[in-house]
Amino acid sequence: MPELPEVETIKEDLRELVVGARIESAEVLDPGLIEQPSAEEFTRRIAGRSITGTRRRAKHLIVELDGGDSLVFQLKIGGQLLLVPPVEEPETALMLVLHLDGDRRLFLRDGTRFSRARLLDTGELEARLASLGPEPLEEGFDAEYLRRALSSRRAQVKPLLLDQKVVAGIGNIYVDEILYDARLHPRRKANTLADGEWEALHAAIRSNLAAGVAHRGTTVRLYRDVLNQPGEHQNYLRVFEKHGELCPECGGKVIREKVGGRPTHYCPSCQLENGRWGEQELRLV
Template sequence: MPELPEVETVRRSLEPILIGKKITQVEVNLPKLIKIPSGDANAFITTLTGSAFKDIRRRGKYLLFNMDNDWALVIHLRMTGRLLYVEKTAPIAKHTHFIFSLDDGNQLRFHDIRQFGLIYLVPSDQIDLISGLKTMGPEPLGTEFTLDCLKEAIKGKKKKAKVFILDQTCVAGIGNIYADEILFQAGIHPEETIDKLSEEKQNALWQAIKDRLKAGVEHRGSSIKDYVDGFGEAGTFQHQLKVYGKSGQACLNCGKQIEKIKVGGRSTAYCPECQKK
């Protein structure tokens, strides 16, 4: 499940090889993934063909490819999306929905088993047309994400802690895996009401958000099931996980059994001893 560290790893893997490359041909096999212009493969193909990659940015879990014709190709990988840079002779894997042929003879392919991925093509100065980007909260690894910034976002909110950190308008880029890991490190119960946290816990949450995401990036993401970078390489952060996917196992910190509950409709693993309300 690509979250901030996985999306950032994809960005870093693709950036050096895509910048300056021109798209010579676009093949769309599943137009419904194009949200803007809605399902319009022809407009999508016409606009992108002949343009070159200028830069690749990331905002939350979105990848933004700025093209030299002032359009931006924006991609959200959701759960099973992959962006792969391959030779054009490589066999086409099942679930390959988009193929961008490049002027270096290789291809960038978008592959997505569950077809949940989202693709947008917007003028690069109008990325706010994408509602998820328009309302996106602060980048947790950026300088704007200060302790005061987090406290301000928390103020008056009655959401459960896990629901709060998964809310992209509160903090950008956190998904189910890192949410559980962050709350474990901060010693916060996932169902604790967020504005009931003590000063000390708010500080611990702030530190844990930055620390776990940074560690995820350093380990090139977590490859639980589907995630790989732009070259098909797996990450290694899955070996650092303390609670996600560990329900029934002993907590590495206290030995108590990790429990599994549902919070905000998401499966949640936590240690009842280390994460008390």
């Protein structure tokens, strides 16, 4: 599923390739895609509008239209936005085709059909985005914010990082890599983290997401950019889906377990269940 780096890549591609284009018509091939308004109103309201900009908030891809409306996409598990004809896919995976001027078409295809789109006015967009946590690559996001937001929480650190109200844009691939870099066990309770561990977590969030953006996203299976090219960050993963392989740091085995209902990959030697303090206490006993 596209996370912050993948949506950021798609957003930048669209900024370069379709800003300034006019949407001549929309073909909604799967009405289940359109959450708001009705598919009929969506089709009617979008025809003839020009694309004035693109932006990203959390995992939302926002295409700004003249007149103030925004087309908001949530690309779920297999969602792809493609500016090239998806010739190798069956017609049934297509959910939406936007016909652009200059004979170009923007396709949304998703074999899993979980992707969603909305056409929102300014107020509706603001309401939709209001509950999201801070953008982790922006300046205001620091270790102190994480400590303040989470240090009294007794929940496990992994599900907390996946909570879009705590921090925006992190999903199941990057969170495992982040926790590995921060040497935090995914089941660690947030209220047991030491000061230095908040710093390590913050640094790991920034470095992993920035590297994901620099590598144009992670293609484990389905993610493609708008020109149908895979990303490259999958070549830099250390633990995600590396269970049974050796940890690059200690040579121990990476394992996979469910944490908070999600498949989770980590190194039990580098990411101690009780943290370093817990280990020290055990030695003292």
